[in-house]
Every structure is written in structure tokens, then in C-alpha cells.
Amino acid sequence: LEGLDGLTLECQARRGQACSLKDLEALRVEFLGRKGKLAAAMGALSQMGPEDKPAAGRKANEVKNALVELLESRQAELEAEAAKGALSGFDPSLPGRRPAVGSLHPVTLAMQEICEVLTGLGFEVVSGPEVENDWNNFEALNMPPDHPARDMQDTLYVSDRVLLRTHTSPLQVRTMLSRRPPVAVIAPGKVYRRDSDITHTPMFHQIEGLLVDKNVSMADLRGTLTAFVRQLFSADTKVRFRPSFFPFTEPSAEVDISCMLCGGEGHVHGEPCRVCKKTGWVEILGCGMVDPNVFRAVDKVGVGGYDPESVTGFAFGLGVERVAMLKYGIGDLRMFFENDVRFLEQFS
Numbered sequence: 001l002e003g004l005d006g007l008t009l010e011c012q013a014r015r016g017q018a019c020s021l022k023d024l025e026a027l028r029v030e031f032l033g034r035k036g037k038l039a040a041a042m043g044a045l046s047q048m049g050p051e052d053k054p055a056a057g058r059k060a061n062e063v064k065n066a067l068v069e070l071l072e073s074r075q076a077e078l079e080a081e082a083a084k085g086a087l088s089g090f091d092p093s094l095p096g097r098r099p100a101v102g103s104l105h106p107v108t109l110a111m112q113e114i115c116e117v118l119t120g121l122g123f124e125v126v127s128g129p130e131v132e133n134d135w136n137n138f139e140a141l142n143m144p145p146d147h148p149a150r151d152m153q154d155t156l157y158v159s160d161r162v163l164l165r166t167h168t169s170p171l172q173v174r175t176m177l178s179r180r181p182p183v184a185v186i187a188p189g190k191v192y193r194r195d196s197d198i199t200h201t202p203m204f205h206q207i208e209g210l211l212v213d214k215n216v217s218m219a220d221l222r223g224t225l226t227a228f229v230r231q232l233f234s235a236d237t238k239v240r241f242r243p244s245f246f247p248f249t250e251p252s253a254e255v256d257i258s259c260m261l262c263g264g265e266g267h268v269h270g271e272p273c274r275v276c277k278k279t280g281w282v283e284i285l286g287c288g289m290v291d292p293n294v295f296r297a298v299d300k301v302g303v304g305g306y307d308p309e310s311v312t313g314f315a316f317g318l319g320v321e322r323v324a325m326l327k328y329g330i331g332d333l334r335m336f337f338e339n340d341v342r343f344l345e346q347f348s
């Protein structure tokens with residue numbers, strides 16, 4: 001029966017390692033089972049004399065109760081722990097969860113990058129209302145009341161003379177009404193046209209630029225825009241100016257750059273280039289020398305200083321969605337506003 005005391009000590013030592021109810025059950029069977037340690041020790045009882053049996057029996061009972069108490073209290077500890085664990089829901093063995101971070105829209109990224117290059121070239125960003133009057137949006141830009149661009153098929157009117165701006169040029173008009181030359185500003189923002197098909201959306205983004213000073217020349221225009229597109233795309237981008245027409249600039253030009261996909265070859269791996277349609281060139285923006293009528297209009301009603309005999313200027317405009325599609329290889333305009341996360345999350 002001397003093994004009896006050892007049982008309580010051994011159980012005390014080992015109960016702490018039982019970390020689950022399963023471990024504890026194994027321990028219970030080991031000590032208290034039919035073939036357990038206590039039963040083995042009590043087996044010796046049957047060989048004892050009648051005078052020793054009662055004490056030994058009492059002793060064995062004490063040890064049994066002690067073992068039960070040790071195991072039951074350990075079970076209570078394990079159950080309390082499990083309850084707490086369930087409450088806290090924290091399972092340290094689970095892998096970490098990556099925090100979901102958002103991303104900027106490709107149009108926003110393109111807008112930011114274009115503005116960064118142009119502010120680096122000395123232009124200041126101006127902003128203003130999207131709901132404009134027809135003087136700022138058309139008349140001041142050499143488009144008199146009966147000009148076709150004013151027609152309802154292109155313009156979204158709020159009332160007879162109030163409309164959604166069709167370009168960001170009104171911001172440059174407002175700047176010239178409030179500041180005397182020299183002026184070097186860019187006007188980024190949303191513009192609205194009554195146009196909607198596979199390659200046009202009623203709202204899109206534009207950035208226009210304006211430089212007005214003494215002796216601004218076509219050479220300044222070519223130099224500035226060449227530097228701009230070579231920073232925006234790549235230093236070896238080829239640039240060409242094609243004669244064009246806009247009511248607010250004279251002379252006017254459209255600027256093409258060598259195709260960023262085929263490098264100007266017109267084909268990729270023997271396939272016709274889908275970006276430049278085999279021409280090797282991609283139209284990127286329009287520009288020109290500001291028409292004197294624009295200066296006359298603002299000189300008359302603004303702070304002055306825009307006498308076309310004393311200042312000249314150049315202006316340019318580009319579509320941001322178009323630049324983003326070229327830069328990021330986006331094939332469909334609609335992707336910009338379907339907000340499919342699988343598309344948006346590719347841009348950071």
C-alpha cells in the first residue's frame with residue numbers, strides 16, 4: 001500500500017500537462033480505471049490481515065477522493081479556459097489576416113501624374129465650377145452664339161445660358177479675367193458632353209494648359225509639349241505636330257507620339273499593332289497659339305493686360321481617360337466606371 005501516497009503526488013505532477021479533456025480522460029483511466037494504478041495498489045488489500053484492512057481501506061479511499069478532486073478541478077480549469085477562449089475568439093494559431101487596403105482609380109493616377117509633370121514645368125493648377133455660363137464656356141473662346149459647338153447635340157444645358165462645361169477652358173478664361181499676365185496654369189477636371197457610345201462617355205476628364213506672356217512662340221509650345229510627353233511616357237518617345245483647327249487657337253496642331261506598344265513599328269510579333277492600328281503613331285493631345293479674339297474678349301471685361309498686340313500665348317488640351325488607356329493598356333472605356341474590383345485593385 002506504500003504506492004498509494006506516490007499516486008497522489010504523481011497525479012499532482014502530471015495533471016498540468018493534460019491540455020485537453022481527451023488528455024484528462026486518459027489520465028483518469030490511468031489512475032482510476034478498472035486496470036488503473038489505484039486498482040492495482042488496492043489489489044494488495046486482499047492479501048492483508050483483518051487488523052490492517054480497515055486503516056488501509058480508509059487510506060485507499062482518501063487517495064481515491066484526492067485523485068478525483070485533482071482530476072475534476074483540472075477539468076474545471078480546462079472548461080473555463082475553453083469558455084474564455086471561445087469568448088475572446090482569439091486563436092493565436094490562426095494565420096494573420098492581411099489588412100485590406102484600397103487603391104487609387106487609374107484616372108486619378110493618370111491625372112496626378114500629368115499634373116506632377118506639368119507643375120514640374122512651371123504650371124500652376126487652377127480649379128473652378130463644373131456648372132458654367134455660356135460666355136466662359138463658348139463666347140470668350142471665339143465661339144459666338146450661333147457656333148455649331150454650342151448645339152444641344154453636344155452640350156448639356158441647365159437653362160438658356162447655364163450649362164455643364166464641355167471642356168476645362170472656362171477655368172483659363174476665369175484665370176485671365178482675374179490675373180494679369182504672365183500666366184502659366186493647368187486646368188484639370190470633369191467635363192460633360194452630350195455624347196455616349198462605345199468610345200465616348202457623357203462625363204470624362206480633361207487637363208488643359210495655358211501660357212500667356214510677352215513673346216510666347218510656337219517654339220515654346222513645341223518645346224514644352226515635347227518635354228511633357230517625354231516625361232509622361234518615355235525619353236525616346238517621338239513627337240510630331242500635325243496642322244489642325246480649333247476655334248480658340250490659331251495656328252492649331254494635333255500632337256502624335258510614337259506608339260508606346262510597338263515603338264512606332266506598326267506591328268508586334270508580326271501582328272498589326274492594336275494600339276496605333278499599324279500607323280506607328282497615337283494622337284495624344286491638341287494645342288495651338290491662343291487666338292487674338294480670345295485675348296480681346298477677356299481684355300475687355302477682366303483685369304486687363306491681354307492686349308493681343310502686347311502678349312501672346314499657347315494652349316493645349318488632353319483627355320485623361322485616353323492617356324490612362326494608353327499608359328495602362330486599358331482596352332475599354334467602360335471599365336473606368338463599372339467599378340469592378342478585379343480591375344480597380346490592379347492599380348495602386
Ligand SMILES: Cc1ccc(OCc2nc(C(=O)N[C@H]3CCS(=O)(=O)C3)cs2)cc1
Pocket residue numbers: 141167169170172173205206208209210246248249285286287288290294315316317318319320
Ligand atoms: C483660354 C483658352 C484658350 C485656348 C484653349 O485651348 C485648349 C485646347 N484644347 C485643345 C484640344 O485639342 N482639346 C481636346 C483634346 C482632347 S479633348 O479632351 O477631347 C479636348 C487644343 S487647344 C483653352 C483655353
